[in-house]
Amino acid sequence: MLEEPQETGAGLSAVVIPLLKGVIYQDSEAQLWNTLLSLQAHVRDYVGVLGLDLVVDESEGYAFLRSRDTEDDGLPRLVARRPLSFPVSLLLALLRKRLAEFDATGGDVKLVMTRDEVVELVRVFLPETTNEARHIDQIETHINRIVDLGFLRRLKPATSSAAPAYEVRRILKAFVDAQWLADFAERLAAYKNHIAAPEEGPADDV
Numbered sequence: 001m002l003e004e005p006q007e008t009g010a011g012l013s014a015v016v017i018p019l020l021k022g023v024i025y026q027d028s029e030a031q032l033w034n035t036l037l038s039l040q041a042h043v044r045d046y047v048g049v050l051g052l053d054l055v056v057d058e059s060e061g062y063a064f065l066r067s068r069d070t071e072d073d074g075l076p077r078l079v080a081r082r083p084l085s086f087p088v089s090l091l092l093a094l095l096r097k098r099l100a101e102f103d104a105t106g107g108d109v110k111l112v113m114t115r116d117e118v119v120e121l122v123r124v125f126l127p128e129t130t131n132e133a134r135h136i137d138q139i140e141t142h143i144n145r146i147v148d149l150g151f152l153r154r155l156k157p158a159t160s161s162a163a164p165a166y167e168v169r170r171i172l173k174a175f176v177d178a179q180w181l182a183d184f185a186e187r188l189a190a191y192k193n194h195i196a197a198p199e200e201g202p203a204d205d206v
Helices: 006-021 030-038 040-047 086-105 115-123 132-149 178-182 182-195
Strands: 050-057 062-067 083-085 111-114 152-154 164-167 200-206
Touching: 006 030, 006 040, 006 062, 030 040, 040 050, 083 086, 083 132, 086 111, 086 115, 086 132, 086 164, 111 115, 115 132, 115 164, 132 152
Parallel strands: none
Antiparallel strands: 050 062, 083 200, 111 164, 152 164
């Protein structure tokens, strides 16, 4: 029986553990990214036993693990689905639409938006309020949730007086795909109707 080379096993662990924790990005983890590419087949086989699929987008420079439908084989779900509120789902859709528009211009690779730009993106769709400060705080809570999910990256300000800014991570394209975006107008109408209702409940999953 052939044994896996020790260096391959060590490299496999070094890649799989970060993948189980979250997304690997080429631009911020170049060495780890290169190791992943060289061991990609081994990683797929390894995580496949756990009921996971490896998703690698070399053109966009990210990789992550996605759970298979494990209900029939008795395996637990290792990558949990997280319910999102309608405002967070709406903001994700708007950011995805903005990313598509940005890509169409053929400009820089990274889409960077200030906090005020992100706020303006979503505030026109939310119920009006007389308490502007509270309104902004609510939107910032949604922004922080998206940062926690990994779809926005908070950037270090160039100066102490610089406005907060965020990079829209391109992995968003893997979760809000082209077909989802094509149905954006219909979904947006549903979001607006729901947000206008008194109660806010969970919506889409990521």
